[in-house]
Amino acid sequence: MSRIAYVNGRYVPHGSAMVHVEDRAYQFADGVYEVCEVFGGRLVDETRHLDRLDRSLRELRIPAPMDRRALLTVMRETVARNRVRDGLVYLQVSRGVARRDHPFPDPPPAPALVVTAKSLSAAAGDKAAASGVSVITVPETRWARPDIKSVSLLPNVLAKQQAKEAGAREAWFVDPEGRVLEGSSTNAWIVTHDGKVVTRQADTHILRGVTRAAVSDLIGRRNLTLEERAFTVEEAKAAAEAFITSASSLVIPVVRIDGAPVADGQPGPVATALRKGIHDVTEMSHVVTPPFV
Ligand code: PDD
Numbered sequence: 001m002s003r004i005a006y007v008n009g010r011y012v013p014h015g016s017a018m019v020h021v022e023d024r025a026y027q028f029a030d031g032v033y034e035v036c037e038v039f040g041g042r043l044v045d046e047t048r049h050l051d052r053l054d055r056s057l058r059e060l061r062i063p064a065p066m067d068r069r070a071l072l073t074v075m076r077e078t079v080a081r082n083r084v085r086d087g088l089v090y091l092q093v094s095r096g097v098a099r100r101d102h103p104f105p106d107p108p109p110a111p112a113l114v115v116t117a118k119s120l121s122a123a124a125g126d127k128a129a130a131s132g133v134s135v136i137t138v139p140e141t142r143w144a145r146p147d148i149k150s151v152s153l154l155p156n157v158l159a160k161q162q163a164k165e166a167g168a169r170e171a172w173f174v175d176p177e178g179r180v181l182e183g184s185s186t187n188a189w190i191v192t193h194d195g196k197v198v199t200r201q202a203d204t205h206i207l208r209g210v211t212r213a214a215v216s217d218l219i220g221r222r223n224l225t226l227e228e229r230a231f232t233v234e235e236a237k238a239a240a241e242a243f244i245t246s247a248s249s250l251v252i253p254v255v256r257i258d259g260a261p262v263a264d265g266q267p268g269p270v271a272t273a274l275r276k277g278i279h280d281v282t283e284m285s286h287v288v289t290p291p292f293v
Contacts, residue, residue, distance in 0.1 A: 004081040006074050006115040011081060014116065023112055024095040028102070029152035031094030031112075032056035036075065036210075037247045038117065041085045041289035044247070044282045046072060048210045053091070056149045061104070062095050065113040076288040078115045085289050087119040088248055092151060125249060129275055132255030132267040133169035135188075135244070137233050138162060140173040140181055147204045156184040169252070170244055172233075175205070179230040182206040183244050186252075189215075190231055191241035191270045201228040211245040215274055217281045224270070233257065241268030251275035 003014035025031030034053050037044040050068055057064055065071070075089050096109030141155040159171035163184070172188050173181040180188050181200060187209040189199045197219050202208040219226045236242050242254035242262045251274045253267035262268075 003116070003118070004078065006078050006113070008112055008114070011077070017114075017116075019094075019112060019114065020097040022097050022100060024098065024105075025092065025112070025151050026094075027100055029150060029154075030060070030062075031092055031151045032060060032062065032149050033090065033092040033151050034149065035247050036089045036091070037250075038079050038084045038087050038089055038289070039279060039284070041079075041287045041291065043076060043079065043089065043285040043288065044279070045210050045214060046075065046285055047283055048213060049247075052149060052208060052210065053093070057093060059145070059148045060095075060150070062093060062111055063108065065093050065111040071113075074113070074115050076285065079117045080288045082117040082119070083289055083292070084117045084119050085291065086122045087117060089115065089117045091115045094151075120248070125252075128169065128249070129252050129267065129272070132253040132265075133244070134167065134256040134259075135170045135172050135183065135242075135254050136163050136166050136168045137174045137180070137258055138171045140175050142173065145204055146182075146207055147202070149207060159184040168256075170254075172236075172257075174233055178232045178234070180233060180236055182209075183246075186244035186246040186249060187212040188236075189243050189245065189271075190236050190239040191243075191268060192227075193240045195240075195270075196225045196227050197270060198227045198229060198231050200230050209245055209247075211247055211250065211278070214278055214282050215245055215251065218274055218277050221281060222273070222277070237262065239263070241271050243268075243271035243274070250278050 005014045005017035007017050034049045036049045092114045094112045096111050098105035098109050138159045163171040170183040237257050253271040255265050
């Protein structure tokens with residue numbers, strides 16, 4: 001089945017979906033994005049994603065391309081037209097198209113909106129979670145505001161490629177004091193030997209993950225203890241468990257850090273249980289893609 005993209009007001013064949021050469025996101029990374037999970041034909045945690053989108057837009061003083069109801073309609077329609085049951089919907093807003101010049105264009109152009117959707121194999125994610133994954137650590141090389149979900153992702157791309165070349169799934173950015181910030185496209189977590197679940201506080205140095213928030217809710221629901229604080233690479237290597245979270249991977253146990261096994265090198269019970277329970281606490285839209293017959 002051919003894919004369909006939404007580009008500035010029109011649903012077009014994915015293969016011929018185009019943006020202008022002077023789109024500010026293309027020339028300056030002057031744009032923001034969201035990636036929202038689709039599970040069983042439903043959008044997962046769309047309110048949290050759109051709240052974070054609003055915040056990113058506000059921080060960069062980009063106007064919303066349309067109101068929230070309209071945006072939700074476009075996201076759901078794009079998922080439906082691509083017949084995605086399990087996968088992702090991607091949304092990108094740029095400051096718009098203008099003659100290349102660094103300051104914000106004046107008068108401001110209309111923000112540009114692109115929405116795409118793709119299917120992912122749920123089985124592939126479950127397989128990675130069942131065996132656990134490796135991470136490497138890399139120095140933080142990003143700008144000072146990774147809490148804004150901007151499309152400025154070059155350091156993330158380079159870190160992910162480095163991980164891939166090292167046979168790992170993810171790269172954890174580490175600050176000059178040796179503290180883990182987050183992954184190139186995931187948040188980072190550990191479980192201590194006394195059962196506390198630890199993730200870095202959501203300040204301006206990491207992205208406030210939507211899955212991170214859902215996992216925090218689930219930790220509360222399961223009467224586990226959540227600690228939002230920095231942890232070092234050394235602490236992570238000596239932890240009982242480690243895991244990563246994102247909308248695209250949910251919860252995946254980490255079994256090796258820089259080649260060293262975490263505990264016995266097997267996925268831990270807390271991460272495995274959190275993965276299993278995640279959709280018990282997430283917001284689910286109505287079914288936008290019915291099951292295929
Ligand atoms: N990545 N940290 C970074 C740097 C991210 O890019 C992401 C998301 C996360 C996890 O956030 P969430 O739980 O809201 O997905 C943390 C998306 C999936 C991506 O870029 O593809």
